[in-house]
Amino acid sequence: MLCQLSINNFAIVRFLELDFKPGMTSITGETGAGKSIAIDALGLCLGNRADASTVRPGALKAEVSARFSLDDVPLAKRWLEDNDLELDQECILRRTINSDGRSRAYINGNPVPLTQIKDFGQLLIGIHGQHAHHAMLKSEHQLTLLDSYANHRLLLETVSSSYLRCKLIEKELKVLQQTQHxxxxxxxxxxxxxxxxxxxxxxxxxxxxxxxxxxxxxxxxxxxxxxxxxxxxxxxxxxxxxxxxxxxxxxxxxxxxxxxxxxxxxxxxxxxxxxxxxxxxxxxxxxxxxxxxxxxxxxxxxxxxxxxxxxxxxxxxxxxxxxxxxxxxxxxxxxxxSDEGALIQLEEQVNASKESYLIHAKKLSQSRNRYAKELDKKVTQSIHELSMPKGKFCITVTFNEELISPNGCDSIEFQVSTNPGQPLQAISKVASGGELSRIGLGIQVITAKKVSTPTLIFDEVDVGISGPTAAVVGRMLRTLGDSTQVFCVTHLPQVAGNGHQHMFVNKHTKAGKTETSMVSLDKSQRVEELARLLGGDVITSNTLANAKELLQS
Structure with missing residues (x-):
């Protein structure tokens, strides 16, 4: 899990050193305060693109470091061993960005290529952004969600390597055929x-x-x-x-x-x-x-x-x-x-490699169909809880031998029915913005439970949700936080109140310079912050009472 994040001269942050705990951490703040700035800084440690604009004005360089505990992350330990990097119970990722835009990345003090820190970061943190539900409208993203839920990593690797072998032999055959005349x-x-x-x-x-x-x-x-x-x-x-x-x-x-x-x-x-x-x-x-x-x-x-x-x-x-x-x-x-013999042999190899590919692709497709039915039930139940009591969710998986790709031969479609008597249709044609947000959130929470990533970040994924639905979302994320470290950037008090801990982001001006700070709130401070989220700038005894009740529940 993520234990500590240190930020120096990044954007409007001069210096921040944050310690994190297990469970669900709610992150709130006023509009424009930079609630997502810590997540953006963390993204740099995970290999996101950097440029000179990320360096605080007047500073020579920005530096971000993140310390992780690897106690329950065997995949990350194995990755460090395979890449001959120092292995310990903890791991530190560090990224520096100079004012000219040049950057360097480090794992446990060892300089590494950006692609390497990206690969490693995927084993440590999963980030779900506020626009993830829009990506869900795309078939390729739907396929990724289903495969993540089903943990198809090994099956996908087998299909992908089989696909590459097939294409390599086809390329050799094509070269020979082109010179045949x-x-x-x-x-x-x-x-x-x-x-x-x-x-x-x-x-x-x-x-x-x-x-x-x-x-x-x-x-x-x-x-x-x-x-x-x-x-x-x-x-x-x-x-x-x-x-x-x-x-x-x-x-x-x-x-x-x-x-x-x-x-x-x-x-x-x-x-x-x-x-x-x-x-x-x-x-x-x-x-x-x-x-x-x-x-x-x-x-x-x-x-x-x-x-x-x-x-x-x-x-x-x-x-x-x-x-x-x-x-x-x-x-x-x-x-x-001999070339003619090789031509015949390659034609035989192409047929054999394609048959092998189709065997693996069919196995992957069968598994997708099995997990699609399982996910159908869970997402349907989830959207019922999220104020869509008559909604129904369904995933169709269609196998087509002509649709050869590194990800198999399946075309996939998320379908939904939001009202009784309404037939299942593609989610892009039926769901409204609010419904899409709820369906997307339900899928993200469900798939997150199945992914082995020890830390999950939900960045304002509750946009378009309010009232009782928001309370359900909060409970979902808290339940997820019981088994996985969860960070949730939110503007909803019903969600923020469900956090095991709460952090507040504040922006202030000092000596003509703007700075962002982020602090952990104690119980009384949490009540005040929830009251602010409930009632706005004017905090009354009623909003304070509601905030206390929200926190106790």
Whole structure:
């Protein structure tokens, strides 16, 4: 629950430090005194938008801090643990706003983003404003009220995550479908190109082999003649072949060696040279024996080389890169085949995810229908107490599989009949302003009892209500205050008198500056304030007596 609120230089508040108790706290004050200013300041701690105008004129910054007890708020404790923030039995939310409009937010002294303090604040306080009954005319707000009453948080999270998964897969499918036409055209081209290259069946490194062999055969005659010339020079020239000349040189060197042993190395080198010459001659003879100048094979080779060059020009790649290009086209074709498989798989996943979503949405819808009937009875009973004895309230929940949303497939309508014999109709068409206020208040009080938020604020929700009806409203809020901390800003004495405690808001001018203060009233002060609410500025003995009676009852 909210234990303390400190306000510094906020709007027309210079400084306020307020301590709060459990139960129902009534907040009253003269018109224009700023009865809602503490609630506005608290709203800043809960993440509401702030601007420079909220800073008291002449001040550098405004600061608001709120201290909460977390004894009976396990969800808030778990949230602090999940977000690695300091956990204790108490928690302090703080917000500062500079005169230039910049603001900072803190949880237990730790700076946090505004979105984070907003999320956390929802676990601590629920605020019901004076215009909440107008929001009740909107279908989406009606749905929120029903889901709050039924505590559908987990069911809604399941439906929402199922919806997001469905939309994500649909998006992937749409992207694939949008490129389907291009993919089909590309696949047809690839199939033609790959079939042509498959038919040619070029092997890795084959171009280099063909090119080398073609070059050899194209120069076959010159090769044969050159090899024969080499053999003639090396060993067949009668007038002095290289081999005969070296033999003669060896003979002479051996004679010289006999005169000087130091020339033995020359003999050895000449012998080595002779061996090299003989081996060269043998290699050339062996090459000539193997060399086949088959015109038919050469023609086949030339045709394949010609086809290879033609294909490389057609595919705009170098001949040596044609094999790699073929492999790349094959890989791309396989990838397109894989995309088609993915398309079929995604279509199946979309159907499966939609079926899963509908299962969860139907489960949510069934629960809504069950709690709608329960809420029908409670709201009908409530409006009977609020001076609509013949009124009847009904919630229709319609499931539509085509109405897919993160909140399910339901359309909802609050219906009411205010007079006997009158059929149930949409609340926006039937209820008057006063009736709408009473119905809205009844729903807010009933749903508040089911919500786990430890502190509830009702900001002038009793607008348009008076007399005996106001007394019923007061009793409703007091009963709610027995189990939940309740703050009620009101102008009705019948409501204010039901508070477990009472705070008074006053505006005064000091040294040319306007300030708002807020004080807790004792019993005698409460009687005077209730008398003021009953009789206005002139307080008589009768209004004082009525105020005492109101407070005692």
């Amino acid at each position: 291009e993919r089909i055209a590309r696949k047809q081209l690839l199939q033609y190109q790959v079939e042509e290259l498959n038919e040619f069946a070029l092997n890795k490194g084959e171009f280099e082999e063909i090119e080398a062999e073609h070059k050899k055969l194209a120069n076959g005659t010159a090769l044969v003649q050159a090899c024969k010339n080499q053999l003639y020079i090396l060993q067949e020239n009668d007038q002095g072949s290289v081999e005969s000349l070296i033999n003669a040189g060896i003979t002479q060197a051996q004679e010289l060696e006999s005169y000087d042993p130091d020339l033995k190395s020359v003999v050895n080198m000449l012998n080595d040279a002779l061996i090299q010459i003989q081996e060269s001659s043998s290699e050339i003879e062996h090459y000539l024996d193997k060399l086949e100048l088959d015109p038919e094979h050469f023609e086949q080779l030339e045709q394949r080389l010609s086809k290879l060059m033609q294909l490389s020009r057609k595919h705009q790649v170098l001949p040596c890169a044609l094999f790699g290009h073929h492999q790349e086209l094959l890989a791309e074709l396989n990838s397109l085949d």
